[in-house]
Amino acid sequence: MHAAVLVFPGSNCDRDLAVAFEKAGAKVSMVWHKDTGLPDGVDVVGVPGGFSYGDYLRCGAIAANSPICGALKEHVSRGGYALGICNGFQVLTETRLLPGALRRNAGLKYICRPVDLLVGTADSAFTAGYQAGQRITVPIAHHDGNYYADAETLQQLQAEDRIAFRYAENPNGSVGDIAGILSANRRVLGMMPHPERMAEPAHGGTDGAAMFRALLDQLVTA
Amino acid sequence: MKARVHVMLKNGVLDPQGEAVKHALGALGFQGVEGVRQGKVIELELADGTTEATVRDMCERLLANTVIESYTVELG
Numbered sequence: 001m002h003a004a005v006l007v008f009p010g011s012n013c014d015r016d017l018a019v020a021f022e023k024a025g026a027k028v029s030m031v032w033h034k035d036t037g038l039p040d041g042v043d044v045v046g047v048p049g050g051f052s053y054g055d056y057l058r059c060g061a062i063a064a065n066s067p068i069c070g071a072l073k074e075h076v077s078r079g080g081y082a083l084g085i086c087n088g089f090q091v092l093t094e095t096r097l098l099p100g101a102l103r104r105n106a107g108l109k110y111i112c113r114p115v116d117l118l119v120g121t122a123d124s125a126f127t128a129g130y131q132a133g134q135r136i137t138v139p140i141a142h143h144d145g146n147y148y149a150d151a152e153t154l155q156q157l158q159a160e161d162r163i164a165f166r167y168a169e170n171p172n173g174s175v176g177d178i179a180g181i182l183s184a185n186r187r188v189l190g191m192m193p194h195p196e197r198m199a200e201p202a203h204g205g206t207d208g209a210a211m212f213r214a215l216l217d218q219l220v221t222a
Numbered sequence: 223m224k225a226r227v228h229v230m231l232k233n234g235v236l237d238p239q240g241e242a243v244k245h246a247l248g249a250l251g252f253q254g255v256e257g258v259r260q261g262k263v264i265e266l267e268l269a270d271g272t273t274e275a276t277v278r279d280m281c282e283r284l285l286a287n288t289v290i291e292s293y294t295v296e297l298g
Contacts, residue, residue, distance in 0.1 A: 103231075104238050105238070173238070
């Protein structure tokens with residue numbers, strides 16, 4: 001499996017995400033935001049956490065209009081996989097590759113701590129290593145993770161089993177306790193929590209590793 | 223020419239910052255503040271002849287996230 005990790009000015013989880021992909025056995029290419037194309041043979045694009053463009057205007061808004069996001073949209077429209085974590089999730093909603101938006105946390109505070117998530121569906125390449133309903137612990141670190149979608153979109157996400165993760169205890173006001181969602185073709189996942197920060201024993205837990213292993217299993221056999 | 227764009231969270235989308243400002247005003251003793259919504263103003267310096275339609279296109283594509291925000295454009 002070949003993963004590309006996008007790097008924007010202000011990304012700060014790009015290395016962590018690359019290491020998580022590598023430890024699962026993937027080849028990783030780091031791709032600069034000014035590049036207009038992805039390397040040949042990329043299966044999955046990782047959009048990392050951080051503060052792309054200093055969170056100016058809105059989190060993820062400037063990154064969503066960067067040259068590399070044109071290539072990301074093409075990759076996804078060809079049926080390619082993409083994983084957006086934290087700021088990466090914000091970028092995916094700003095590009096409209098995923099529905100909804102992420103608002104300021106309801107409590108207005110930046111929250112950085114491990115939280116428990118409930119796996120919403122095991123039906124995706126990202127979540128196939130979990131059981132639906134399984135409780136996992138993964139850290140969050142965000143100021144703008146308060147997911148919003150209108151009632152119609154929420155109903156659709158629910159009906160199509162596209163809610164990948166919910167918070168066991170809602171930390172930020174997200175509608176429906178939503179922590180992560182899938183695209184209609186289930187090949188794009190956006191989530192606020194950081195599985196790459198809970199992927200080896202030295203992190204204090206390994207609940208995130210199953211996502212990278214599952215992705216590798218699915219994409220190697222595909 | 224100038225254009226001024228006001229971006230606000232849509233009605234119905236909770237504005238936690240506006241709520242915090244409302245509470246802070248209450249704490250200062252201001253009575254009767256029934257609601258506060260916080261938005262942003264973006265001033266654009268534009269070539270003469272730029273149309274409102276162009277500015278609205280800028281809003282749709284970058285300046286506002288129309289999933290949660292509404293905007294108004296003032297020219298001149």
